[in-house]
Amino acid sequence: MKIKPLKKIELYGFNNLTKTLSFNMYDICYAKTPEDRANYIQYIDEQYNADRLTEILTNVAKIIGANILNIAKQDYDPQGASVTILVSEEGEFNTNINEEAESPGPSSLGSVAAHLDKSHITVHTYPESHPDDGISTFRADIDVSTCGHISPLKALNYLMQSFDTDIVTIDYKVRGFTRDVNGKKIFIDHKINSIQNYLDVEFRDRYHMIDVNVYQENIFHTKMLLKDFDLDNYLFGISKKDLSPNEKRKIKNKLKKEMYEIFYGRNIIKV
Template identity: 70%
Template sequence: MARKRKLKLHGFNNLTKTLSFNIYDICYARSKEEVSSYIEYIDEAYNAERLTNILTDVVDIIGANILNVAHQDYDPQGASVTMLISEEPIAAEKLSNTEAPGPLPDSVVMHLDKSHVTVHTYPESHPENGISTFRADIDVSTCGRISPLKALNYLIHSFDSDIVTLDYRVRGFTRDVNGKKHFTDHNINSIQNYLAADTKRRYQMIDVNVYQENLFHTKMLLKDFNLDSYLFGVDADDIPPKEQRLIVEALKREMLEIFYGRNIPKGMKLM
């Protein structure tokens, strides 16, 4: 196979590549006290300090220097972290934009360009049925040759992700030495190509892609369902079978509504 010739640019790479990553962790807490305890637990588990550490690893994976960090824990709940980043020129030359999974948490390597990384968390609970939902919104935006998709696997493994929605977009253009515009500098037909094999096995996934606009969207729903994994402060064996069935239905309804982005009418049979 002929080797692809390296693109020669006029000036620097002006392309902006943005990965928007939303994860949801679903839990059932039976009483108001358990709901309160869950929100307190999740708020501490994903406080601004831990989120800063996660984003620092992301910056390392895509190879950047951190210029500035702003972080805040909110009252009564939630946290935010914003990092301004700059390119690491030496590391950038060693990285590839090929469609392949990025590293997992135990194999982090260096790489990033100039832009920003942000995360915001939203712990909340249903007012009646005991369902609590933790959401984290993460944006990784780079200006230059490197794609933030390399941080994808690390982010999925850094959170307890029941549902994940992913959006990737390449914006703007860069110009070569002959004046020709290039609206992307790497081939991509699905975000799934950047996911590790174990992730693909664990999740049901749907793509909605607009190739001509360089817009890529993937939704992920965890396949396995173990009730004990979704209960807070109680074991499934301590709950009567009839109540277990009602809890399972409420949890699955919540997950499917988030996955499909619409409310499911009561009485409709769930998968």
């Protein structure tokens, strides 16, 4: 079967659409003692310090083809880190838009062409512990905002691979408009039905996923919850063999409650 090439839209000047991807990930664990909870926070701070986050965001910039103008990074006391990268277009302005098909981007670095201007990539981390019941969480918020014809959704697979995460919430919005050569406004320049279509099959199979999309406003939202639950993967400083059956049941219920509350965005009395 012969596939017809997608028709390009001829623009009047540069593509002024702004596309923003907000990627929020959560890691959940149970740390039994105050010492274990402190060690978990220290572990997360070391794993996702400003230097490591800078490396991840620099690779995101390479994937979407951005030219890095400036990097600002900061580790915080007692915990957390932030990185902001200002990026610009690379190469000549492209006055044609490709109506890109929904397809996953690379999971690792490769050669991806892009044309960007007035764009940025940011990350902020939020490690925290419940004061009483042993639950600790780590949240990372990443925003990738681009102007031009490429969508930051192409960096989604790499972000999923970079963060071993239990819960993910993804928001994608196209803002503003650009014009074709006849002056007609264009409010979105690529086809999109769901953020899920930009993820590799291995990620889609690994998570329960829910979409909440407002197509008329070019707003797309996907929530993801890890399917598999092995208690050992959620224990810090101890293992299942150190716990009685009753302790395992109680800890599992605590962890499930925490995960469901984050996933559904509301407090739950019982699981």
